[in-house]
Amino acid sequence: NAGVTQTPKFQVLKTGQSMTLQCAQDMNHNSMYWYRQDPGMGLRLIYYSASEGTTDKGEVPNGYNVSRLNKREFSLRLESAAPSQTSVYFCAIEPGPTNNEQFFGPGTRLTVL
Amino acid sequence: TQLLEQSPQFLSIQEGENLTVYCNSSSVFSSLQWYRQEPGEGPVLLVTVVTGGEVKKLKRLTFQFGDARKDSSLHITAAQPGDTGLYLCAGLDNYGQNFVFGPGTRLSVLP
Numbered sequence: 617n618a619g620v621t622q623t624p625k626f627q628v629l630k631t632g633q634s635m636t637l638q639c640a641q642d643m644n645h646n647s648m649y650w651y652r653q654d655p656g657m658g659l660r661l662i663y664y665s666a667s668e669g670t671t672d673k674g675e676v677p678n679g680y681n682v683s684r685l686n687k688r689e690f691s692l693r694l695e696s697a698a699p700s701q702t703s704v705y706f707c708a709i710e711p712g713p714t715n716n717e718q719f720f721g722p723g724t725r726l727t728v729l
Numbered sequence: 730t731q732l733l734e735q736s737p738q739f740l741s742i743q744e745g746e747n748l749t750v751y752c753n754s755s756s757v758f759s760s761l762q763w764y765r766q767e768p769g770e771g772p773v774l775l776v777t778v779v780t781g782g783e784v785k786k787l788k789r790l791t792f793q794f795g796d797a798r799k800d801s802s803l804h805i806t807a808a809q810p811g812d813t814g815l816y817l818c819a820g821l822d823n824y825g826q827n828f829v830f831g832p833g834t835r836l837s838v839l840p
Contacts, residue, residue: 620771651830656738658817658830659772666826674827706771717762718819718828720771 619643620721622707628727629697637692637724639707647710648690649674649718650682652703659706665690697728731756731822733831741837745807750816750834753800758820761801762828763792766815808838 619642629635639648646667651659651674661674665684679701681693694701704725708718734753742748752761760779764772776785778794778801785792789812791804805812818831 649828656832658733658832659819660830661827664827708771717774717777719774723769723771 620707620709620719622705622721622724624724625722626725628729629694630729631698633697634693634695635697635726636694637705637707637726639690639692639721640688641709642688643709643711643719644687645709645711646687648684649708649710650680650690650692651706651708652676652701653706653723654703662692662705697726699728702726702728731758731820731829733818733820733829735816735818735831735834737834738832739835739837741839742808744809744838744840746838747804747806748808748836749802749804750836751800751802752818752831754820755799756820757798758822758829759798760821761794761798762819762821763801763803764817764819766817766833767813772815772817805836808836810838810840812836813838 621640623638649664650662653659660676663682665671668687671682683691704723706723707721710718736751762777763775766772776792781796781798783794789806793802815833817833819828
């Protein structure tokens with residue numbers, strides 16, 4: 617998975633609980649992304665970070681917060697989990713503005729009961 | 730909002746058959762990528778096409794970008810069980826910032 621690690625791999629939460637999904641890269645790339653993948657809907661962008669210290673909303677940001685404190689790590693936080701947030705979450709990195717490609721982590725499968 | 734559609738949604742074929750899957754949009758994309766995803770793993774990039782009309786080959790896989798850069802196709806020759814997976818297309822939006830993903834074609838190649 618091209619130097620992108622995600623933790624945890626699996627998580628079960630109860631409605632209202634909070635948690636943070638972690639993503640780390642060892643490729644020194646500026647751009648990092650968080651997606652969710654649901655059956656029949658492909659991947660939808662939650663948040664992205666073009667560089668350390670900057671973050672921007674994607675297509676489906678509601679209910680999530682992110683943090684990019686350093687170049688290597690990009691975390692996704694659910695403050696009060698809802699069943700609608702049951703999904704598989706992928707972190708991705710992009711080499712740079714002239715590289716039209718992304719490399720994905722192995723994913724975190726989250727179930728909210 | 731730029732959207733990508735993929736067809737068919739599901740495809741089940743016998744080993745050795747040929748197949749084509751499609752990725753279509755009403756919008757123009759500056760580039761388009763094809764990924765393959767296996768169960769429990771993240772998508773893995775297969776190819777990027779940038780120029781309208783471009784054709785790229787990767788062993789038994791042939792990728793084509795439409796002349797108007799609104800659509801793309803993936804053709805697999807003599808499919809093998811190892812080709813089984815979810816094939817996703819993704820386009821880089823006109824601002825060159827974000828990727829838009831199609832819903833995918835789930836391919837099953839039976840031995």
